[in-house]
Amino acid sequence: DGGITQSPKYLFRKEGQNVTLSCEQNLNHDAMYWYRQDPGQGLRLIYYSQIVNDFQKGDIAEGYSVSREKKESFPLTVTSAQKNPTAFYLCASSPTRTGGIYGYTFGSGTRLTVV
């Protein structure tokens, strides 16, 4: 079945450590997105990419980095510069940047906790 796969489901990070969250899609979508979700807050856009080898910062990009070397993959690295990384991270994709009539397709999320 087509969809978005995020891994791992749970991730624990020590202080000062960089960690990478995986996002893979087999929907042949051009655009991919990373969102962060905190309790009591709406989803906030971290980074997005509309085409391979190109990506743009979202509203809260500080302390994060991404790459888009393949159409199917859009990994997110949470660096040690991100001071409050504990959150639920969601990856999404869409056929085009506008989302089309079916909106964005989301993965099942990665819950990152700082220990």
Add this chain to the structure above:
Amino acid sequence: EDQVTQSPEALRLQEGESSSLNCSYTVSGLRGLFWYRQDPGKGPEFLFTLYSAGEEKEKERLKATLTKKESFLHITAPKPEDSATYLCAVQVYEGGADGLTFGKGTHLIIQP
């Protein structure tokens, strides 16, 4: 700045008790308004896209409507399996930030 406000924050209904969730928005130019359902610990699941005032979409017990300032998600005769957080999001035309701007969601509980 584009803003999306959802109300109420939480809503508890008895099974079969119909109600509506509200999503009000302030944007520079609306391209589309999206409704999603999110279960605990999972990613949002797409429900509807609305593009213009007066538009309506239906799916089972859910019906979404759109005006120039807000959208409503009407839930008719809900069942316990309709319990979830319902998210509203907007997308604007060129010149606004790309991606979707989300509201904080309405946490809906349907009691048997």
